[in-house]
Amino acid sequence: MAEGDVLFVDVVAADRRVWEGEALSVIVRTMEGDIGILPNHEPVLAVLVPSAAEVLTRDGKREVIAVDGGFIAVSDNRVSVLSQYARLAHEISLNEAEHELREAQKLRNEGDNSDATRQHHDRAVAQLAAAKKADSA
């Protein structure tokens, strides 16, 4: 990796741009497991699972972002993480996420398998993962 190479990262949710900036690395969880992106990575398009994405920014800070699926596109040192729903970890309340997860799981156990419930569940899982990851740092 040549000195000075950075990634331009764009995390976009359906309703807004969640985070944008320069980063040294990006870690996301795809359907096949965690993938880490460093500068000059080969072009990749991967489907994400509900999880917490991690961005190591240029000034050494760590941004944790909850995503409820979507995908990541990498080409030419440009990384776009696209997800219908995305929230920065510090915007998330752990209690609320846990509460939501319980609700969604309850609905699921009662046999409710609608898209809305699944979405709720995915979001709660993602938020929880992000909140925990952010705490562990």
Add this chain to the structure above:
Amino acid sequence: MASSLRELRQRRKSVASTQKITRAMELIAASRIIKAHRAAEQGEPFITELIRAVSAVATYSNDEHPLTSSPEKVRRVAMLVITSDRGMNGAYSANAIKTATRLRERLEREGVEVVRYAVGRKAIAYMNFRAQPIRRHWEGFSDSPTFAHAQEIADALIADFMTPYDDGGVDAIYGIYTRMESMLTQTPRARRLLPLEIVEGVHEPGEGEILPLYEFEPDPETVLDALLPMYVRSRVWFYLLQSAASQLASQQRAMKSATDNAKQLIERLTREANQARQAEITQEISEIVGGASALADAAAQD
């Protein structure tokens, strides 16, 4: 004379109360349009990024996928028309419907069957009145759509797109929405949603430039399967947001001109009423003067 003065005043009063209403609606639209406009702007990065990604997959993978490959012959298409739920928007809904009609006529000339999907009560009422069949319709959120609405509409469209022709499925999807160019201009547009119309935002590789060969994870098929619903949803979402902002903008304009008209009308009626009142007074005075002089004449003769 007295009755006409009363009539004039009555009319002025009624115009004034109409003006109050239109003025209020103008202000409401003005305050909500900022929010709608911002929502439309904030939704834009998502759709542009998505189009980039979809174009990338479509351009660099040769897989046959319903998202990218168009059928040899288009026999039936879905037409999604987005209008408002209520009137008072000037020509907003009428323009969208007109664009839809033009598209439908063009398609029908080509021998393609058109299936209608309507969003907003205006489009539903228009089609019902003309006894045109509507396959699906949605209403009640034309000025403040949420992503859930977009998802519902998109999922219905995708379901029909994936259904084989013989079971009532469609070969293509067109969307008619109103693009918010600025506060002053909103233009209705007809766009093909599916199959994909390539390619916005991806530049042709120049001489000597190497095409990025995407690595797909887990595989192109799965990526496309995940992309398809997301792409359609975000497109519909984009259309809804643009239409909502356009609707409010055109409402504000329509209500502003209504208020201005009311103001002119009030001015005119006030002037007429004053004239009538003055005429009444003049008449009264001349009657009194006439009566007095008649009395004086009578007294002089005595």
